[in-house]
Amino acid sequence: MRTWFPYPLLSVGLLLIWLLLNQSVATGTIVMGTILSVALGWVTLKLNPTRSHPRRILRTLRFSASVILDVVRSNIAVMLVILRVGRRAPNSGFLTVDLDLEDENALALLACIMTATPGTAWLEYDRRRKSLLFHVLDMENEDVWLQTVKRYEAGLKEMFG
Amino acid sequence: MSHLTDLPTWAAIVVCGLVLLGSAIALIGSLGLLRLPDFYTRLHAPTLATSGGVILICTASIVCFAVLQSRWVFHEVLIIVFVIMTTPVTLMLLGQAALYRDRVEERRGVPLKQKPLPEPADE
Numbered sequence: 362m363r364t365w366f367p368y369p370l371l372s373v374g375l376l377l378i379w380l381l382l383n384q385s386v387a388t389g390t391i392v393m394g395t396i397l398s399v400a401l402g403w404v405t406l407k408l409n410p411t412r413s414h415p416r417r418i419l420r421t422l423r424f425s426a427s428v429i430l431d432v433v434r435s436n437i438a439v440m441l442v443i444l445r446v447g448r449r450a451p452n453s454g455f456l457t458v459d460l461d462l463e464d465e466n467a468l469a470l471l472a473c474i475m476t477a478t479p480g481t482a483w484l485e486y487d488r489r490r491k492s493l494l495f496h497v498l499d500m501e502n503e504d505v506w507l508q509t510v511k512r513y514e515a516g517l518k519e520m521f522g
Numbered sequence: 523m524s525h526l527t528d529l530p531t532w533a534a535i536v537v538c539g540l541v542l543l544g545s546a547i548a549l550i551g552s553l554g555l556l557r558l559p560d561f562y563t564r565l566h567a568p569t570l571a572t573s574g575g576v577i578l579i580c581t582a583s584i585v586c587f588a589v590l591q592s593r594w595v596f597h598e599v600l601i602i603v604f605v606i607m608t609t610p611v612t613l614m615l616l617g618q619a620a621l622y623r624d625r626v627e628e629r630r631g632v633p634l635k636q637k638p639l640p641e642p643a644d645e
Contacts, residue, residue: 443557496563
């Protein structure tokens, strides 16, 4: 099984993307997609990326729901800051937080989440110290931001174990 | 595109709302680039367009073509996924470049680089 599908999740994902792009579930498309996803799985083997084993799909769903809520909320917050910037200068600043994530893929996902939520920008991650420097647009309350990052970290840790 | 008039009224209202809201968010994001005072705060403005803007406009596209062709259309989801996956790369590059410049110029209010820990022996 492992020789055919070195990265099962990647292969399934590629097949799904192929079906979406072709917008069909005809037999021919599925066969072509399967061939491509298996072949690309082998190619990826050469690149030797870090393996991680995401688990607990239900928890993942709940986590993504909370992230989507955060994205909506921070979109509105950042819009308000931009519209009011003439009257009130944004109270922005840098924050440092110590992370306890080992998994590289989890870190990449955290970067995606923090960039997708406007208002936080990932700046620098120190691999040895495991500390992350990020910039916050509207620092009303430092602790709230630190807690948010810690919450993401806990969620990702649960997912990647 | 000439079939857009076939869109039923309720769908047209939904699609219009989503497109207008999405483009308004993108516009505010671009305004932010213009109005925010320094580089690091400006870094936040375009993420409005890449999160809220892209999601709303792609949702509008999904609804529009799903109703027009009366079948499920999902491939716009790929646009959202790829945009969200790739923006951190650019933003991190820009942020790190700015941080590096400000540290070299010893500008005030920029966190200093921490002294690197010694290399572990096995590396």
